[in-house]
Amino acid sequence: MINLFENFDRDTLDLLRSQKTAGFNIPTVVINDDGFLPKDVTSPINHYCEFDNIENPLYFDKLPVPKFWRIEATAQSGIIYDIDRRRADIYFHKVDNSRLVKQVNWLDESGKIAWSDHYNHSGQKYAKTIYYNGNPVLKKFFNKAGKVVIIEHLVSGDIDLYENHQQIHFNDIVDFIIYYLKSNNYQLDHILYNNLNVPFRVSIRLDQPGRDTLFWHESWQPEMPGNMQYIINNSTRTKHIIIQRYRDWTKTKELVKLNQQNVDFHYLGMIYPHPRGNRLSSNALITTNSDQIEHLDEILQAMPNLHFNIVATTQMSDKLLAYAKYSNVDLYPVASYQKIKNLLSDCDVLFDINHGPELLDTVRAAFEQNMLIVSFKDTIHSPRYISPGNIFDTKEITQMEQKITTALNSVEVMKKIIDTQRIDASEVTIDQYKRTLKIISKT
Structure with a gap:
């Protein structure tokens, strides 16, 4: 059993924390790694870029800039100036207003983004996104030695992995994720996922049997999402759908009872931390x-x-x-x-x-x-x-x-x-x- 999450957002954090609070320590893989995942969460990017476990983040005032250039920063972001010309925008990792550098967007002469440098929790520049006419077209990922290990072609969607002195080509991110999961010997008999994009496509495309679970945390719309309807109407690896919003569950539980031929529905919310109770103070x-x-x-x-x-x-x-x-x-x-x-x-x-x-x-x-x-x-x-x-x-x-x-x-x-x-x-x-x-x- 593994957790396979597309992003590590607030809903994903709540799901993972609820599992751990209830005593379930499930291996967790996040597809889109922003460089600041918790230590007990991994990713293909973390694996191939060889992130350090030591947290030594890059503070904004330590960001290398050309001589005589300056950095001006607020609690939310920063700007790099060459005299009075804006050269780059700095974005911080949002934790306790600590102003840790997460991304730097470098600008061309017209003020459009030319490329972005991405930094992780160890201050490692692990990726660079190249732009053309203001649009991202290519993303390169580096290991600790600065060598390119992954190239993601953002327009076509195909990916190149450089591993053991070989180039391995993948038609899309789904094939890349499946390769990563299999080559690292994850138990793929039961995948828990909370997104109907890449994790769902991984579940559909896996060439081995399993019984997967979708945790659905988004607000329930008048109509079910198309991919959820596909799960309901077809026999797939996904056998369980967990509705995580109580108010949506109360509105739809009678509806979902009619759609349990290929999956079963459950309600399961979150376990929230509560450091204290209400003291009834004024x-x-x-x-x-x-x-x-x-x-x-x-x-x-x-x-x-x-x-x-x-x-x-x-x-x-x-x-x-x-x-x-x-x-x-x-x-x-x-x-x-x-x-x-x-x-x-x-x-x-x-x-x-x-x-x-x-x-x-x-x-x-x-x-x-x-x-x-x-x-x-x-x-x-x-x-x-x-x-x-x-x-x-x-x-x-x-x-x-x-x-x-x-x-x-x-x-x-x-x-x-x-x-x-x-x-x-x-x-x-x-x-x-x-x-x-x-x-x-x-x-």
Whole structure:
């Protein structure tokens, strides 16, 4: 049994962490390696490029640039200048605002991308993507000695591997992945995958029997994806489909019962980390990088018993700074990542009521901290982690206040609200997880 994932995104991390929390340590292969995979996760790129296990990342100020060129950086990205000419854009690995170099896009004289250099967790430049007229056409991967070991032709899709002084040609990435899996002796009797692109095609094209499982974490659309319909209507290696979103499962479980001739359907959500419980304190949190906060004046006046911590990673406008006049408001402009983490640990209510982008994945972080999360229909950022009963119309400030006040005054009410919040976010127990994985492992 192996995990075969296309990308290592948040949903994949949740799936892998849930498995491990439930006691299942399954070998995991990720197809698209960005150079920063966890130590217990591998990839074909990791294998052939010979990544070091020692983490010695490249910080932006250590990036080699020509003499007299300079680097200017914020917490999110950087720019390389030759006097006043922009020569390259630097992109960081998004972890704790540490400004570790992940990718550098070098620009031609017209300002278009000429090539990209890719760096891993050891500071190794392991790949280069070549562009033509602003479009990626070729990607080369290097080993530790700087020798080309893989060439990916991005237009045609074929791949060349240089191994043991030989060139091996693959018509596409699926053939390349199958070669890698077989040559490294992975157990391919049961593949767990969560993407209907390359991992699904690997499962279909494998020339050996097996019983695979699709973990489906995307929102359920009115119609099933075409590849899922193919699995349902044909006898393939995929014998199990796991629906991971609770709300989608409740809407479709009757439908899927009618489609179990070639596969069986199960619901299995995630096991989330919760470092603490809700303490029913009056500390509330609002995160924002704008001064557009829905009905903030009305909320402050309607809830004088709450203490509001309003935090931004940027400078605050005069409009927002004016809220310091309220005795139940503390403002934190240009807050550090650590300060935001501390506030998430100290507060028990999150108001997701700012317009504009979500700040630092705050809603997910608040969910893990078992904070009561409330939002307006027009400001909601991550509906996955907010119960529908905690999402209000902009005119329902009184109802919002009543829900929060009632919860903060009763351990039983707060527990019920947080339990519902967790169920709506597709949380399951360790025992539930173990039971379902044991079922699909045996059938």
